[in-house]
Amino acid sequence: MKLYYMPGACSLSPHIVALEAGLPLQLVRVDGKTKRTESGDDFLQVNPKGYVPTLQLDDGEVLTEGPAIVQYLADRNPASGLAPANGTLPRYHLQEMLGYINSELHKTYSPLFSPATPEPVRQERKEYLRKRYATLDAVLAKQEWLLGGQFTAADAYLFTVTNWARHVDLDLSEFESLTAFQQRVAARPMVQAAMEAEGLLRKSA
Template identity: 70%
Template sequence: MKLYYLPGACSLSPHIVAREAGLPLSLEKVDAKSKRTESGRDFLTINPKGYVPALELDDGEVLTEGPAIVQYLADLAPASGLAPAAGTLARVRLQEWLSYITSELHKSYSPLFAPHTPAEVREERQAYLERRYGLIEDVLARQPFLLGERFTVADAYLFVVTNWSKAVGLDLSAFPALLDFQKRVAARPAVREAMAAEGLLKAAAA
C-alpha cells in the first residue's frame, strides 16, 4: 500500500494508524500547490479531489477521506484493537467521534490556515473550536482515550488535528486533560516514528 501525504497534514493520521497496526506502507509526498507527487505524477489522476490523504492499494484501488482510510487500516489488523468490531455499538461510537472530529474540528481549522481570512472570521472559528474542545475535555478528564482505556483510530485523528493549534496560535491552556492527551499520544513509539518519517521530528528517538 502507498500513502500519499503532506507532512503534518491530516494524512498523518492514517500514517500513524498503519504503524500502530504494524502494516507495511510506502509513502509519497504531495506538493499541495502543484498537485504533483515527489515521483512526478499528477496527483489529480490519483485523487481527483486534489487533497491528501489518498491510500493506493496493492490492486490499484484508491481510498480517500481520512476517517474511511483509518477504519480500513484498522480492520486489516483487528488484533491491534485500533477499531472495535464492525456491527457493534462501540464501532458506531468510534464513527461518532470520527464524524465529530472531521466536521467540528478539522474543517474549523481550515480558515485559520488561510492568510487572507478576516480577523473577525478567525476569532469566530477560534471561539467555535474552544467550545467544541470543551466537550472533548470533559471526556478526557474521565478516561485516557476517546473510547475509554484503549487507543483507537479516533485518538490518532484527534491528536493530528489538535496538533495544528500551535501553527494557528490557538491557545488550549484551558484544556489540561486535552493537553495531557496530546503528550501521551505524542510519546507513543508509532506516533514518533510516523512524525520522524515525515520530517516532523529530527529522529524517532529525539
C-alpha cells in the first residue's frame, strides 16, 4: 500500500494507525503547492481532490478521506484493537468520535493556517476550538483513551490535529487531561516511528 502524505498533516493519523496495526506501508510525499510527488508524478492523477491522506491499495484502488482510511487500515488487523468490530455499538462510537474530530476540530483549524484570515475571525475560531476541546478534556479526565481503555484510530486522529495548536498560537494548557493524553500518545513507539519517518522528530543516535 502507498500512503500519500505531507509531513505533520492529517495524513499522520493513518500513518500512525498503519504502524500500530503492523501493516507494510510505502510513503509517498506530496508537495501541497505543486501537487507533485517527490518523484515528480502528478498527485492529481491519483486523487483529483488534491489533498492528503490518500491510500493506494496494492491493486491500484484508491481510498481518500482520513476517517475512512484509518478504519480500513484498522480492519486489516482486527487484533490490534484500533477499531471495534463492524456492526457493534463501540464501532459506531468510533465513527462518532472520528466525525467529531473531523468536523469540529480539523476543519476549524484550516482558517488559522491562512495568513489572509482576519484577526477577529482567527480569535473566534480559537475560542470555538477551546469549547470543543473542553468536551474532549472532560472525556479524557475519566478514561485513558477516547473510547475507554484501548488506544484506537480516534486517538491517533486527535493527537495529529491537536499537534497543530502550537503552530497557530492556540494555547490549550488549561486542558490538563488533554495535555496528558498528548504526552501518552507521543510516547508510543509506533507514534514516534511515524513522526521520525516524516521528519518531525530527530532520529535516535
